[in-house]
Amino acid sequence: MSEAVAEGTAPRPHRRLPIPPVVPMIVALIALWYVAAVPMNIKEALTQVERDGAVVSPESAVERRDMSNWALVARNPQHIAGSWATARPRLPAPHVVVEELYDSTIGEEVNGRRGLVRSGSLSNRSLVYHGLVTLNATFVGFLIGAVLGVALAIGIVHSRVMDMSVMPWAIVSQTIPIVALAPMIIVVLYSIGVQGLIPKAVISAYLSFFPVVVGMVKGLRAPDGMQLDLMRTYNADARTVLQKLRLPSSVPYLFASLKIAIAASLVGAIVGELPVQRGGLGARMLAGSYYGQTAQIWAALLTAAALAAVLVGLLGWLERKTLARMGMQT
Amino acid sequence: MSLVVFALILWAAGWAINVRIANGPGGTTRAGALAVPIIFGATLLGMWELMVRGFDVPRVILPPPSMIATTFSENLGMLWGDFVQTILKGALTGYLMGCAAAFLVALLVDRYDYLRRGLLPLGNFMAALPIVGTAPILVMWFGFGWQSKAAVVVLMVFFPMLVNTVAGLSDTTNMQRDLMRTYASSWGQTLLKLRLPAALPFIFNGLKVCTTLALVGAIVAEFFGSPTLGLGFRISTSIGQLDLGMVWAAILVAAIFGTLFYGIIAGLEKRLTYWHASQRG
Numbered sequence: 001m002s003e004a005v006a007e008g009t010a011p012r013p014h015r016r017l018p019i020p021p022v023v024p025m026i027v028a029l030i031a032l033w034y035v036a037a038v039p040m041n042i043k044e045a046l047t048q049v050e051r052d053g054a055v056v057s058p059e060s061a062v063e064r065r066d067m068s069n070w071a072l073v074a075r076n077p078q079h080i081a082g083s084w085a086t087a088r089p090r091l092p093a094p095h096v097v098v099e100e101l102y103d104s105t106i107g108e109e110v111n112g113r114r115g116l117v118r119s120g121s122l123s124n125r126s127l128v129y130h131g132l133v134t135l136n137a138t139f140v141g142f143l144i145g146a147v148l149g150v151a152l153a154i155g156i157v158h159s160r161v162m163d164m165s166v167m168p169w170a171i172v173s174q175t176i177p178i179v180a181l182a183p184m185i186i187v188v189l190y191s192i193g194v195q196g197l198i199p200k201a202v203i204s205a206y207l208s209f210f211p212v213v214v215g216m217v218k219g220l221r222a223p224d225g226m227q228l229d230l231m232r233t234y235n236a237d238a239r240t241v242l243q244k245l246r247l248p249s250s251v252p253y254l255f256a257s258l259k260i261a262i263a264a265s266l267v268g269a270i271v272g273e274l275p276v277q278r279g280g281l282g283a284r285m286l287a288g289s290y291y292g293q294t295a296q297i298w299a300a301l302l303t304a305a306a307l308a309a310v311l312v313g314l315l316g317w318l319e320r321k322t323l324a325r326m327g328m329q330t
Numbered sequence: 331m332s333l334v335v336f337a338l339i340l341w342a343a344g345w346a347i348n349v350r351i352a353n354g355p356g357g358t359t360r361a362g363a364l365a366v367p368i369i370f371g372a373t374l375l376g377m378w379e380l381m382v383r384g385f386d387v388p389r390v391i392l393p394p395p396s397m398i399a400t401t402f403s404e405n406l407g408m409l410w411g412d413f414v415q416t417i418l419k420g421a422l423t424g425y426l427m428g429c430a431a432a433f434l435v436a437l438l439v440d441r442y443d444y445l446r447r448g449l450l451p452l453g454n455f456m457a458a459l460p461i462v463g464t465a466p467i468l469v470m471w472f473g474f475g476w477q478s479k480a481a482v483v484v485l486m487v488f489f490p491m492l493v494n495t496v497a498g499l500s501d502t503t504n505m506q507r508d509l510m511r512t513y514a515s516s517w518g519q520t521l522l523k524l525r526l527p528a529a530l531p532f533i534f535n536g537l538k539v540c541t542t543l544a545l546v547g548a549i550v551a552e553f554f555g556s557p558t559l560g561l562g563f564r565i566s567t568s569i570g571q572l573d574l575g576m577v578w579a580a581i582l583v584a585a586i587f588g589t590l591f592y593g594i595i596a597g598l599e600k601r602l603t604y605w606h607a608s609q610r611g
Contacts, residue, residue, distance in 0.1 A: 020447070021445075021447040025449060025452060026452070160352045161366070164348070164366040164367065165352075165366050168367040169370070174542065175593075176542070177545035177584050179462075180545075180549045180550075181581060183565060184565070184569055184574070187569050191391060263459075267462055270460055270462065271550060271553075274553055281463075285463055294467065297463075297467055301463045301467075305460070309455060
């Protein structure tokens with residue numbers, strides 16, 4: 001009897017691998033993208049095939065202009081495929097974006113005149129180059145912001161005056177759209193002769209600073225009265241309490257806020273690249289929007305998304321490793 | 331130079347007063363907690379004014395606060411137009427639509443476990459992405475008017491709100507859910523009487539995070555194209571004219587409204603979730 005139960009609960013050896021539910025969701029999303037691309041691009045597509053000599057249902061372009069997109073799709077079902085391959089789509093189909101992504105990374109570096117293979121340096125038309133420009137600013141800004149944030153948090157925890165005067169402003173400043181300052185910081189720093197990486201890093205640092213301050217103050221205050229009392233019975237001075245109790249117990253909080261900070265830092269770098277067209281993913285997006293190159297915008301956007309995912313993932317991995325090593329649970 | 335010395339004296343005096351208040355008997359009272367940051371802020375403003383005048387910093391680099399205040403009060407009408415365009419039309423519409431949509435999707439996700447396991451990882455992923463980057467695309471689709479700004483805001487607030495609401499809706503213990511089951515309450519009743527109230531702190535957390543995101547989205551989207559008014563438009567054109575007083579005035583509008591908006595949501599939270607541990611402390 002007990003054997004039968006044990007047999008029943010044991011996993012069957014030939015069960016198929018379960019598909020994680022994320023996969024059908026992503027497939028559905030891509031399908032939706034293709035469907036949405038049809039009405040978005042149909043006008044452009046019809047104009048294009050008409051120029052090539054095909055017959056289009058309302059023959060005059062003026063008539064087509066006044067019709068709704070769905071009506072055009074319904075009357076020209078044979079040209080639906082054309083809307084996934086127009087030259088200047090309003091919504092490029094996923095495969096067009098992937099193609100552009102390939103062309104402007106591997107394709108450009110291997111085959112391009114200015115690519116890595118022919119010229120020995122990264123092409124200024126490739127997303128690898130622009131991504132690295134953005135990544136540099138993100139990293140520098142993130143490091144400055146995180147170090148300053150931790151330092152200020154330590155000050156706030158130890159000084160009552162600083163806590164009372166700075167902390168309310170730190171919280172208020174989080175409710176202000178700081179990114180709006182970005183173009184001004186760029187222009188002002190430019191006018192006093194600072195340009196290139198530093199202005200963008202300043203914005204990134206500014207954006208990543210406050211999440212770290214707020215998170216770290218919470219973390220440094222995480223030890224409860226009992227633990228602090230124990231330190232007092234050891235006659236530990238403030239420095240020892242910080243090193244042996246407060247800093248270790250703030251590590252989970254630190255990583256939680258670092259993950260927010262690096263995402264904010266990337267946004268800061270991208271927005272910082274908008275006013276000065278000197279490379280970077282933000283500059284690439286703006287150029288794409290000026291010249292109507294939608295595939296280029298999407299490719300830059302996907303690169304930025306991948307960068308964000310990798311950066312946050314990297315911090316998450318570091319968090320798990322560190323916490324496991326410190327004997328804390330995630 | 332005397333102005334710079336005066337600025338340093340002002341700083342020392344402000345700090346000394348704050349030290350006295352903070353470490354004295356008034357440090358634990360409400361008045362003390364209010365006075366210290368105000369004195370600190372006022373000292374900073376005074377230092378800014380004196381330093382800019384003392385060092386003769388060019389107006390195109392850093393205008394003194396007095397100049398910002400004059401620009402602000404002289405252009406109230408124009409700034410009001412910008413405020414209506416960017417914040418009332420763009421940010422608020424998008425905020426309401428985005429948060430409402432996220433709430434409804436969260437209810438669906440919560441109802442069907444398959445959706446939760448499929449959509450939640452996607453939502454978590456999207457919440458960390460630089461969604462501001464979609465601004466040029468949306469401006470291209472919806473035109474230069476406020477509609478495109480609202481669309482950017484909808485996208486920006488949707489995922490943080492979704493993730494928070496879903497987390498809140500699952501924040502009940504088995505014991506509580508079992509109790510509801512012994513009362514034979516339906517899904518709707520459980521939702522209304524137990525799970526929504528329990529989710530409120532999370533929902534408000536999402537709403538608060540989204541207030542700032544909504545403003546950022548509406549302003550940054552205007553950098554990619556806007557009619558001839560709006561806070562983002564004002565900022566980018568005034569920079570072109572090196573009229574930094576106007577830039578700061580526009581930022582001041584955004585800052586005042588951002589703080590007010592956050593304050594309203596936080597006040598609402600206090601009234602609706604007075605029972606929660608974080609509010610009683």
